[in-house]
Amino acid sequence: MTDILRPRVLVVGGGPGGYVAAIRCGQLGLDTILVEASRLGGTCLIRGCIPSKAMIHAASTFATMSSAASAPCFGISLASAPLLDMGGTIAWKEKIVDRLNGGVGALLKRAKVKVIEGWGQFSDAKTCTVETVDGAVVIQADHVILATGSMPVELPFLPFGGKVISSTEALSLPELPKKLVVVGAGYIGLELGIAFAKFGVEVTVVEAADRILPLYDGKLVEPVRRWLDKHGVALLLGAKALGERGDGLAVETADHEQIVLPADHILVTVGRKPLTEGWGLAEMALAMEGRFVKVDERCATSTTNVWAIGDLVGEPMLAHKASAQGEMVAEIIAGKRRRFDPVAIPAVCFTEPEIVSVGLGPDAPDTVAGIFPFAANGRALSMEAGDEGGFVRVVARASDRQIVGIQAVGAHISELSAAFTTAIEMGAVVDDITGIIHAHPTLGEAFHEASLKILGHAIHI
Incomplete structure (x- = not known):
């Protein structure tokens, strides 16, 4: 007879939502089991955020x-x-992944979390059978935290396989392709497309919309578009991918002309979808909200003591949102009063140049905005990043000058995302930022100057 494990908490999924939830549960003294079918760290650490940034670098x-x-x-x-040994580059990237993967395992062990490797299948809302290399393990928990994450969207006319690849395969190619066609001009497609272009690959991007990065405003995206034009990345906007044809991808252009783009690989990056199949969602009888699991402001599902976090519960599908929700749910289970109600969640696009967006944009009603260009910032100029069209834009309510949004584009601008988000979360007004002495020379001075611009007396423009 199979033994039944009865922990206080069962976490399914070892990505940035699941492992953070499990670690926090352990810190709070809750008997916790984490089930992960692959490697600890999930998509973000193993085949997404971390390896892609390593490849970009x-x-x-x-x-x-x-x-x-x-x-x-x-x-x-x-x-x-220079000579490129792609195998050596991949090996270096994997060393980073392995180091972080080992670190997550060590943190879980220190928090006294039991990790079970295998695929979990629920037979009801609180009973999960895990198929491990040593046989089946049955777990019945008081609380279940679902953190199964997401997976790349597959186009029915471009199924993954052969030369059609997802971002996962793109990050582990043993050799550089000569010609790469990217389907989708969102942040994943452009991050990887730009990286391959820097490696010397001939890159073409096919996008059904009439502009790249459609979730960002045109002014924010313009420096990226200029970089693509300057470096020979072909953009086919308003175009539809039709499927593989011969040695490439058949495309219908905006002029309704059908052409074939030669390609060694076709990278499909048209979005991600929550991983809701294969682990017993139907048996758990959870309420859904479209393709996502429905949760309330505490990440509680429709079933008592079953929680869901991260990509499984909706946009934005970002690792840091999942981590915040995981930590919160652990504390709720431990008896603390918490709810998920952030003022703003930062989004970063690691293109060339980088983009950061937090909060409301400049088109929000009853707001004023101040922009400061990196062309007037000494630090940007000193690292050859002042003439690429970068800037910081601060958006504030017209009535009281409280900051409600910040957007920026430029080299290394992702490192300012914490400062931007902190200002919005703490309810800062423009005068708070202008009253801070910012170190010189730094990119952060552009935040100060953009705030001064709203007050009508920027110093350096």
Whole structure:
């Protein structure tokens, strides 16, 4: 007879939502089991956020060296072009992933969380059978936290396989393709497309909408579009992918002309969907909200003591949102009063240049905005990032000047996302930011100057 494990908390999914929830449960003294079918860290750590940023960094380094080999840069030149060993680059990326994966395991162990490797299947809302290498394990928990994450959307006329790949395969290609066609000009497609372009790949992006990064406003996106044009990345906007044809992708252009784009690989990045299949969602009888599991402001589902977090419960499908929800649910189970009600959640796009958006945009009613360009920022100019069209924009309520949104585009601007989000979460008004002495020379001075612009007396423009 199979033994039944009866923990206080069962967490299903070891991504940034699940492992954070499990660690916090352990810290709070709750007997906790975490079930993960693959590797700890989930999509973000193993095949998404972390490996993609590593590849972007490697690609940027290669591009800088290639540029120095063709023409002197800051007085620096190379006698010959750099050589790329893609296998070596992938191995370096995997070392980072392995290190972080091991770190997550160590943190869970320190929190006294039991980790079971295997695929979990629910027979009812509180009973889960996990198929492990050593046989089946049955778990019946008082509380269940669902953190199953998401998966790439597959197009019916472009199923994954062969030369059609998702972001997962794109991050582990043993050799660089000569020609890459990217379907989808959202943040995943452009992040990877730009990285491959920096590696010297001929990249074409196919997008059904009439602009790239449609979730961001046009002014914020314009520096990225300019970079793509400058570096020879072909954009087919208002175009429809039709499917594989011969050695490439058949596309209907905005002019209704059908063409075939030659491609060694076709990277499909048209979004992600919650992972709701294969683990017994139907047997749990949870209420749904469209394709997502329906939850309230505490991430409670329609079934008592069953919780759901992260990509499983809706937009924004971001790792840091999942982590915040996981920590919150753990504290609720431990008896604390919590609810998920952030003022704003930052979104970062690691394109060239980077984009940050937090809170409301400049088109929000009854608001005023101040913009400061990096062309007037000494730190940006000193690292060759002042002439790419970057800026910081602060959006405030017209009535009381409380900051309700901040957007920025520029080199390394992702590192200011914490400052931007803190200002909005703490209810800062423009005068709070202008009253802070910002270090010089830093990119953060643009935040100060954009706030001064709202008051009508920016210093450096």
